[in-house]
Amino acid sequence: MLLMTGTAPxxxxxxxxxxxxxxxGQAEIARSVLPEPLHRYLERRLLPSAWYPEEDLNxxxxxxxEVLGGSEQEMWPYFGREAAKTHAASSYASFxxxxxxxxxxxxxxxxxxxxxxxxxxxxxxxxxxxxTLTLLDFAVGMPHYGPLISAxxxxxxxxxxxxxxxxxxxxxxxDSATLxxxxxx
Numbered sequence: 357m358l359l360m361t362g363t364a365p366x367x368x369x370x371x372x373x374x375x376x377x378x379x380x381g382q383a384e385i386a387r388s389v390l391p392e393p394l395h396r397y398l399e400r401r402l403l404p405s406a407w408y409p410e411e412d413l414n415x416x417x418x419x420x421x422e423v424l425g426g427s428e429q430e431m432w433p434y435f436g437r438e439a440a441k442t443h444a445a446s447s448y449a450s451f452x453x454x455x456x457x458x459x460x461x462x463x464x465x466x467x468x469x470x471x472x473x474x475x476x477x478x479x480x481x482x483x484x485x486x487x488t489l490t491l492l493d494f495a496v497g498m499p500h501y502g503p504l505i506s507a508x509x510x511x512x513x514x515x516x517x518x519x520x521x522x523x524x525x526x527x528x529x530x531d532s533a534t535l536x537x538x539x540x541x
Contacts (some may be wrong), residue, residue: 363438365473365495366407373402374442375435381425389422391415402447410473432500436507443470456518456539460494461489463509467491485518485541490534502528505526506535513539 376397379386383398390398394415402408410474421431444452445509457480464476474494480487491505502525510523520537527534 358421365410367410368470369402369406372405390419423501432503433507436504437511442512456516459516499528502533504523
């Protein structure tokens with residue numbers, strides 16, 4: 357099994373599987389761009405509920421950007437939107453069923469189901485369609501996760517029934533990001 361123990365940040369297999377499927381579809385090219393230690397992901401079965409190193413997911417996504425030939429500016433948000441669609445259609449669907457405000461309120465509870473690093477602070481103005489969310493202590497780092505998480509949250513808000521969604525990353529540093537989210541219910 358690929359599970360890594362210790363204090364290194366971990367992510368659920370459900371976060372890796374779409375990236376692995378895409379890389380396996382271009383296995384020859386993927387092998388040429390993936391660092392050798394990550395080749396094992398092309399060959400072994402991943403479990404959606406198992407924990408894997410966040411660092412590996414980062415490397416796999418960077419390789420997929422290279423395989424697909426996209427720019428990082430386009431691809432990080434794309435990864436975020438696709439992950440949100442996948443999660444909302446699976447066992448995490450309950451987080452989008454109750455509307456945008458409930459989604460925002462429960463985002464700090466939702467995050468640790470998928471990541472062992474990072475914690476969210478949320479400031480929601482009830483019935484305003486506006487929230488500020490800050491991800492702290494996310495040891496995987498920024499800045500590429502800022503656009504990914506912004507797109508991820510924006511897609512989840514749309515899937516929760518919001519319209520006119522605008523999520524933007526307003527500040528990042530080495531291990532945190534602050535997002536502002538606006539929507540109409």
